[in-house]
Amino acid sequence: MSDLSQIVKAYDVRGTVPDQWDERAAEALGAALAHLLDTTGEPGEAVLVAHDMRATGPGLAAAFARGVQAAGRSVIEIGLASTDMLYYASGSLGLPGAMFTASHNPAQYNGIKMCRSGARPIGQDSGLAEIRDRAQALLDGTVARPTGQPPRPAQRRDVLPEYAAHLRKLVDLSTVRPLKVVVDAGNGMGGYTVPSVLGDAALPALPLEIVPLYFELDGTFPNHEANPLDPANLVDLQEAVRAHGADLGLAFDGDADRCFVVDEHGEPVSPSAITALVATRELAKHPGSTVIHNLICSGAVPEIIREHGGEPLVARVGHSFIKAEMARTNAVFGGEHSAHYYFRDFWFADTGMLAAMHTLAVLGGQALPLSDLAAEYERYVASGEINSTVRDQAAKVAEVRAAYPEASVDELDGLTLRFPDGAWFNLRASNTEPLLRLNVEAPSRERMISLRDEVLDRVRR
Numbered sequence: 438m439s440d441l442s443q444i445v446k447a448y449d450v451r452g453t454v455p456d457q458w459d460e461r462a463a464e465a466l467g468a469a470l471a472h473l474l475d476t477t478g479e480p481g482e483a484v485l486v487a488h489d490m491r492a493t494g495p496g497l498a499a500a501f502a503r504g505v506q507a508a509g510r511s512v513i514e515i516g517l518a519s520t521d522m523l524y525y526a527s528g529s530l531g532l533p534g535a536m537f538t539a540s541h542n543p544a545q546y547n548g549i550k551m552c553r554s555g556a557r558p559i560g561q562d563s564g565l566a567e568i569r570d571r572a573q574a575l576l577d578g579t580v581a582r583p584t585g586q587p588p589r590p591a592q593r594r595d596v597l598p599e600y601a602a603h604l605r606k607l608v609d610l611s612t613v614r615p616l617k618v619v620v621d622a623g624n625g626m627g628g629y630t631v632p633s634v635l636g637d638a639a640l641p642a643l644p645l646e647i648v649p650l651y652f653e654l655d656g657t658f659p660n661h662e663a664n665p666l667d668p669a670n671l672v673d674l675q676e677a678v679r680a681h682g683a684d685l686g687l688a689f690d691g692d693a694d695r696c697f698v699v700d701e702h703g704e705p706v707s708p709s710a711i712t713a714l715v716a717t718r719e720l721a722k723h724p725g726s727t728v729i730h731n732l733i734c735s736g737a738v739p740e741i742i743r744e745h746g747g748e749p750l751v752a753r754v755g756h757s758f759i760k761a762e763m764a765r766t767n768a769v770f771g772g773e774h775s776a777h778y779y780f781r782d783f784w785f786a787d788t789g790m791l792a793a794m795h796t797l798a799v800l801g802g803q804a805l806p807l808s809d810l811a812a813e814y815e816r817y818v819a820s821g822e823i824n825s826t827v828r829d830q831a832a833k834v835a836e837v838r839a840a841y842p843e844a845s846v847d848e849l850d851g852l853t854l855r856f857p858d859g860a861w862f863n864l865r866a867s868n869t870e871p872l873l874r875l876n877v878e879a880p881s882r883e884r885m886i887s888l889r890d891e892v893l894d895r896v897r898r
Contacts, residue, residue, distance in 0.1 A: 439576055441466075444548070445569040447561045447868040448757050451539055451548030454493045460500035462576060463549075467504025467535070468583055469571035470551060473564050474510065474533055479553055483511045483592070485526050485534030487518035489626050489692050491656035493547045494537045501535060501549070502591055508583045512591040517654070519626040519693035521788035524556040525600045528784035531555060538626075538692040541664035544657045556784040557764070560757030601633040601640065607782050608794040610635075610643050613801025619686040621650040621674040623663030627689030627789075628652030634790055645797070648681050650674060656691075663691035666775060666822075668705070675703030685800060685807045687793050695776040696789030698796055700807040709735035710814035712772025713742070715795045719770040719780075720747045729762050729771035729779070731755075732850050733863055733876045737816040738772070753850040754865070760785050774822070774876070817859075818885040820877040825896045827873045830866040834873070837864055837895050860884050862892055 439462040444452030450466065452458050471484065484505045488494030502512040515526055515534075523536040531554045539546035551559040551568070559565050574580035618635075622628035628651065635645055650673060651660045661670045665688035678686040678699055686699040698706040713735075716728045720742070727748045730738045739749035752762040752771070756779075759771045763785040771779035778792035779785055800807050827833050834852050844854035851865020851874075860879035867874060873896055879885035 441569045441573045441576070445565060448558070448565075448755055449548050449550045451542065451546060453545045454497070454547045460496055462572065463497040463500040464504035464507075465572040465575040466549065466568060467501035468508040468575060469504075469568040470533070470535065471505045471508035471510045472571055473567055474553075475508075477564070479533055481532045481554060483513050483532050485513050485515055485523060485530070485532050486537075486591075487515035487523045487526070487534065488537035489519070489656070490517065490624070490629075490654035491537075491539065491544070491547050494656070497547055498535075498537045501537070506589070506591070511589055514591045514593050515596055516593070517626070517629060518596070519630050519790070520550060521694050521783070521786065521790060522596055522600050522630065523550075524552065524784060524786035524788065525603060526594070526596045527552050527554060527556040528786065529599065529603070536692070540692050540694070541662065541666065541690040543662060552786075556786040558757040558760045560755070563757060563761075597630070597633050598637070598639065600630070601637055604634055604788075604791055604794060605640055607780075607791060608798050610645070610794060610797055610801065611641055613644060613798060614804075615644040615646070616685070616797060616801050617646045617648065617681060617683040618797070619648040619650060619674060619677045619681060619683045620652075621665075621671075621677070621686065621688040622652050622693070623665070623670065623689065623691065624651045624653055624655040624658050624660060625663040625689060625691035626654070626693040628654055630693055630790060631689075634794075644801070648677060648683060650677055658691075663689070665690055665695070665697035671697065671699065671705065675699055678703045685796070689789055694787055694789050696778075696793045697776050698793070698807075700811060702808055704808065706807065706811045707735065707815060707819065708772065708774050708776040709738050709819070710811050711776070711792060711796060712778070713738050713814040714799055714811075715772065715778060715792055716742050716747065716770050717745050718795055718799065720745045723769045726769035727766045729759055729766070729768045731759065731773045732847070732853055733774040733822070734772060735815070735817055735819060735878060736859070736861070737814060740816070741814060751849065756787055759787075817878050817880055818882045820875070820885055820889045823875045823889070823893065824867075824872045825875065825893065826871055827896065828871060830871070830873055833896060834864055834866070837892060840895060858884065860888055862888060864892070864896070
């Protein structure tokens, strides 16, 4: 019997298949989503269902669709898709949806990201807990499974051409200088979407030479995990950029909603720098707008937003928080340290592809190499995220806080301490594991290393 409390996380469903969940659980979750949509008055009668390249995706998606149909709603099957393709369909068609993916997790995992119409997120505080409880009751038999009319056959819809054309309207790359771009899809959905967005013969030709790495869809990830946040998974891209003399490299995660960038030397460009870079473009089009950034982003991000006439607003880490703040403030753009990028022009949803296109537009619109361009946006030295296994997370965070009485305190998301010299660190508990996550930033490398090591010693002793 599936225990859904083990797989329903803060923002999505995620666990190993079939050990933690299976098609029976997927069907219950589909029925539970339909029930939530009915009880909250969600417009439209259909639910969009899509999946990535993982072997368990088609079966889970089909079972989920059966649950939706049994509860009285119809289904539109998108089939293979990136997560931002599902968001595009939800936004353009005005329908709720479910994307079967485990993003960057290993091959034995699968999961679901669900949204309301208009790509509005469903998180723990916006319906996911209700879906979990309803689905668990269906599995346990404490609530009767729906027995309505026989379901109508699901409709099929190919949204890839529409998605590609929409993105090309948002960012014009036709006039950029010729660029050689290495793209590492990691055997994930970037291998499906990049050729259509950047190379489709049905769309105007672009002055881009794409060098593909691992475009074959393979949910076993035979070359490396589709998790560019781990530096080990960037090695092949870095070597290929140098070997081909490319202008830059792009790495997508498994469901292609995140994009990481390396410069012409193969050196990573921080997601904070990309956030600041894209923010300046959006602010040029929409002066004075609000730009969201999470609290782990570099201190350079709000500085640069203000310098370009925008209003920076900090938010908690996580897509449901970012999207909610963007909708509340009508923010033009949002960025996270994890390389999630959100756009008002994309229904406040995140899309790695659109961030990549903005980066290509900036680079191709001037003569400097990306390393010089990125340096304008990287003002401080960051540690990156460092995880430590800790049993009593709250006690350890309290201990660390007490050790720095001179620092100013921010508890928006975990513990953030800021020091008079401009250094800061954030220590926050994982939502899903017994981990504390540490991020440190300082004006100099020496100060960053000193503060990082000092805090880690307190956390791990």
